[in-house]
Amino acid sequence: xxxxxxxxxxxxxxxxxxxxxxxxxxxxxxxxxxxxxxxxxxxxxxxxxxxxxxxxxxxxxxxxxxxxxxxxxxxxxxxxxxxxxxxxxxxxxxxxxxxxxxxxxxxxxxxxxxxxxxxxxxxxxxxxxxxxxxxxxxxxxxxxxxxxxxxxxxxxxxxxxxxxxxxxxxxxxxxxxxxxxxxxxxxxxxxxxxx
Numbered sequence: 001x002x003x004x005x006x007x008x009x010x011x012x013x014x015x016x017x018x019x020x021x022x023x024x025x026x027x028x029x030x031x032x033x034x035x036x037x038x039x040x041x042x043x044x045x046x047x048x049x050x051x052x053x054x055x056x057x058x059x060x061x062x063x064x065x066x067x068x069x070x071x072x073x074x075x076x077x078x079x080x081x082x083x084x085x086x087x088x089x090x091x092x093x094x095x096x097x098x099x100x101x102x103x104x105x106x107x108x109x110x111x112x113x114x115x116x117x118x119x120x121x122x123x124x125x126x127x128x129x130x131x132x133x134x135x136x137x138x139x140x141x142x143x144x145x146x147x148x149x150x151x152x153x154x155x156x157x158x159x160x161x162x163x164x165x166x167x168x169x170x171x172x173x174x175x176x177x178x179x180x181x182x183x184x185x186x187x188x189x190x191x192x193x194x195x
Contacts, residue, residue: 022068024096027061028104030084035155038079038108042072051079068097074104081154081182084108112151113180115158117173117188119143126166127192129173131158139190141166146190152180160188170195 026042033051040047045062052058066072073093076084086092087105096102115131125141134150152158160176171192178185 022097023065024068024102025061025065026072026074026096026102026104027059028074028102028106029057029059030106030108031057031087032108032110033058033079033082033084034108034110035079035081037077038082038084039077041075041077049079066096066102069095071095072102076106079108082108082110110153110155111182112153113182114151114184115148115160115176115188116146116184116186117175117190118145119190119192121192122166122169122171122190123192124166124169126164127162127169127171127190128164129160129190130163131160136163152185154180154182156180158185165195166192168195169193 026045030038030049033049034055036050038049040049040060040062042062045064047060047062049058049060071093072095076092078084084106087107091104094102119139122139122141122143127139128136129139129148130136131148131150131152137146137149139146148160157179158177160173162171162173165171169192171190174189174191175185175187
């Protein structure tokens, strides 16, 4: 075979032996996602993640793969009413090829808020309030305000009621029922009058 044909063949074989750069898909899973609006960014690459109808974990994969040795860093835009983060500290960034696959585990939890209000006319002990099947909360004599013990998940209903009346008093709760939004409820008013 003539030398002029051997050089291109040798070059082709050498390139085939080296191969191209290996590329890696950047993906992972999200556990606890209940509301829409989550968006993940890796550089200029973005992917929207929607909750599963049955509440199970969902998978995501960025549209663009990255080359061996390239770094990734995922930035989270939280969904409505939730806060999300990595299941493992430092799990949002790394470099391709450090592990066999890039599988980032994310966890979301529903934000919680407090029930806060005022108290008037409570000059004796013994008033106990409760929210559904939640904790019993005793409001002390001469209290002028309260913060209910249990935090309430966003978008959950609440309903404070008087569980035990103080001796000689009749106490009522105004604005004690509703659906928790994305901030503490601060307009609850407990008024106690002689029974």
